[in-house]
Amino acid sequence: MSSETIIEFRDVWKKYSKQQVLNNSLREELVAFITGKRRRDDLSEGEFWALRDISFAVGNGECIGLHGPNGSGKSTILKLISRVTYPTRGNITVSGRVAPLIELGAGMHLDLTGMENIYMNGTILGLSIRELKYKVDEIIEFSDLKDFINVPVKKYSSGMYLRLAFSIAVHSPAEIFLFDEVLAVGDEDFQGQCLSKIRALLNKGKTMIVVSHDMEKLGQICTRLLGVTVGVMSAD
Amino acid sequence: MLMIRRLYDYKDLLLVFIWRELLIRYKQTLIGVLWAVLQPLSLMGLFTFIFGIVLNTAHKDYPYVLFFYAGVLPWTFFSGAANFAVTSLSGNFNLITKIYFPREIIPLSGVAINLIDYVVGFIVYLLLMAFYRIPLTWNFLWIVPLICLLVLYTTSVSLLLAALNVYYRDVKMASAFLMLFLFFATPVIYSIDTVDNRWKLLLFLNPLTFIVESMRRVTIEGRGVVPWQMALETAGVLLLYVLVYRVFTRIERAFADVI
Numbered sequence: 001m002s003s004e005t006i007i008e009f010r011d012v013w014k015k016y017s018k019q020q021v022l023n024n025s026l027r028e029e030l031v032a033f034i035t036g037k038r039r040r041d042d043l044s045e046g047e048f049w050a051l052r053d054i055s056f057a058v059g060n061g062e063c064i065g066l067h068g069p070n071g072s073g074k075s076t077i078l079k080l081i082s083r084v085t086y087p088t089r090g091n092i093t094v095s096g097r098v099a100p101l102i103e104l105g106a107g108m109h110l111d112l113t114g115m116e117n118i119y120m121n122g123t124i125l126g127l128s129i130r131e132l133k134y135k136v137d138e139i140i141e142f143s144d145l146k147d148f149i150n151v152p153v154k155k156y157s158s159g160m161y162l163r164l165a166f167s168i169a170v171h172s173p174a175e176i177f178l179f180d181e182v183l184a185v186g187d188e189d190f191q192g193q194c195l196s197k198i199r200a201l202l203n204k205g206k207t208m209i210v211v212s213h214d215m216e217k218l219g220q221i222c223t224r225l226l227g228v229t230v231g232v233m234s235a236d
Numbered sequence: 237m238l239m240i241r242r243l244y245d246y247k248d249l250l251l252v253f254i255w256r257e258l259l260i261r262y263k264q265t266l267i268g269v270l271w272a273v274l275q276p277l278s279l280m281g282l283f284t285f286i287f288g289i290v291l292n293t294a295h296k297d298y299p300y301v302l303f304f305y306a307g308v309l310p311w312t313f314f315s316g317a318a319n320f321a322v323t324s325l326s327g328n329f330n331l332i333t334k335i336y337f338p339r340e341i342i343p344l345s346g347v348a349i350n351l352i353d354y355v356v357g358f359i360v361y362l363l364l365m366a367f368y369r370i371p372l373t374w375n376f377l378w379i380v381p382l383i384c385l386l387v388l389y390t391t392s393v394s395l396l397l398a399a400l401n402v403y404y405r406d407v408k409m410a411s412a413f414l415m416l417f418l419f420f421a422t423p424v425i426y427s428i429d430t431v432d433n434r435w436k437l438l439l440f441l442n443p444l445t446f447i448v449e450s451m452r453r454v455t456i457e458g459r460g461v462v463p464w465q466m467a468l469e470t471a472g473v474l475l476l477y478v479l480v481y482r483v484f485t486r487i488e489r490a491f492a493d494v495i
Binding site for chain 1: 493
């Protein structure tokens with residue numbers, strides 16, 4: 001395994017607000033925009049730290065398992081890696097394309113057919129239309145939905161839906177894959193399929209971050225485990 | 237320009253978004269893309285009936301049908317795109333909170349599908365002009381920069397409304413009212429020539445006033461645009477666009493946290 005660093009967190013802090021209407025946040029952004037000053041990075045009322053002083057590095061080709069209780073900040077870490085959100089303090093460097101499988105089927109539209117959703121969801125995950133045209137047969141093959149591919153997704157069973165979503169996601173050409181609790185969905189068969197696909201991706205040298213409660217499953221595939229408790233990280 | 241460089245890597249996603257909206261829009265509809273023409277045509281029919289027949293007010297010395305259609309067409313484009321934009325980001329929160337892509341892609345796809353409708357509607361406009369035997373002049377070519385200006389202004393307003401609605405859902409409520417207000421502030425059902433000079437300047441603060449009036453001038457009347465107006469309005473719209481886009485890319489980073 002190469003030790004080249006592909007993801008690095010340096011002293012990362014992330015605050016969130018509990019309030020419903022976030023008028024402060026917009027005002028802060030605008031003030032920062034006009035005056036050119038940095039945004040406030042301390043806590044004010046109604047805010048809390050979701051992550052406190054997180055630092056870690058992931059090497060190319062590693063598979064990291066993140067575990068910890070609900071609300072400890074695991075998903076926040078994934079969102080920071082995929083640039084959905086940004087840190088309040090600290091720095092993050094990610095070198096490579098990221099395929100976030102944070103929620104399977106986030107980009108699906110129920111009125112569209114399976115085939116149309118492959119293009120929809122695929123481009124959202126960063127594939128180009130050309131790559132998709134080339135991979136579409138492979139995706140359908142893996143999802144095992146050949147007979148249903150021209151049926152609107154709203155008529156799918158939840159298992160079929162998940163199979164399609166997973167199949168699209170793992171065919172992304174990204175270097176970094178983020179899995180959030182995807183090991184916990186679907187039946188035994190499907191989980192087994194997921195695991196073997198994850199192993200296949202690892203063999204191709206992809207980097208992976210897997211979030212799960214299931215320490216046993218994490219142990220089966222991951223090279224290293226990291227625990228997160230109330231926003232603080234502990235390495236095993 | 238600013239936006240094009242940022243969007244280059246994501247051009248396929250923008251295309252797919254446009255294609256998706258078109259698919260969704262015309263799925264399970266009977267007449268499909270004919271809606272693009274039916275909407276401005278029926279508005280034109282309504283205005284012609286009310287102002288030409290019921291109230292019998294004369295604006296110009298050319299057919300009412302052309303007069304209203306020339307105004308309704310850009311208005312339908314603007315309001316269609318802006319209405320789409322308002323809820324475009326907040327309605328797609330499941331995407332915004334999970335996957336990164338330049339957020340302006342969603343409101344922009346709304347501008348794009350309305351532009352497609354506009355082009356279809358414009359073909360009907362050309363047919364109407366031929367039907368009423370309006371002579372084509374070189375000044376007709378002014379329509380190209382005018383459409384660019386319209387698209388740029390519509391894009392700015394769409395981005396602004398979409399971003400603000402992420403923070404305050406009040407924007408959605410206010411925008412319904414704002415659209416009605418803007419409709420009357422734009423010379424769709426009247427001509428700026430009938431307006432007292434005192435109010436003209438105020439009305440020209442709305443770029444749509446200049447755009448709609450000039451579109452009638454260059455197509456039906458065969459006259460050129462007023463150069464100083466064109467220069468001022470273009471500068472104003474460009475400034476608005478740059479400002480809105482800067483703010484948008486700045487606050488975009490926080491969308492997932494506040495949506």
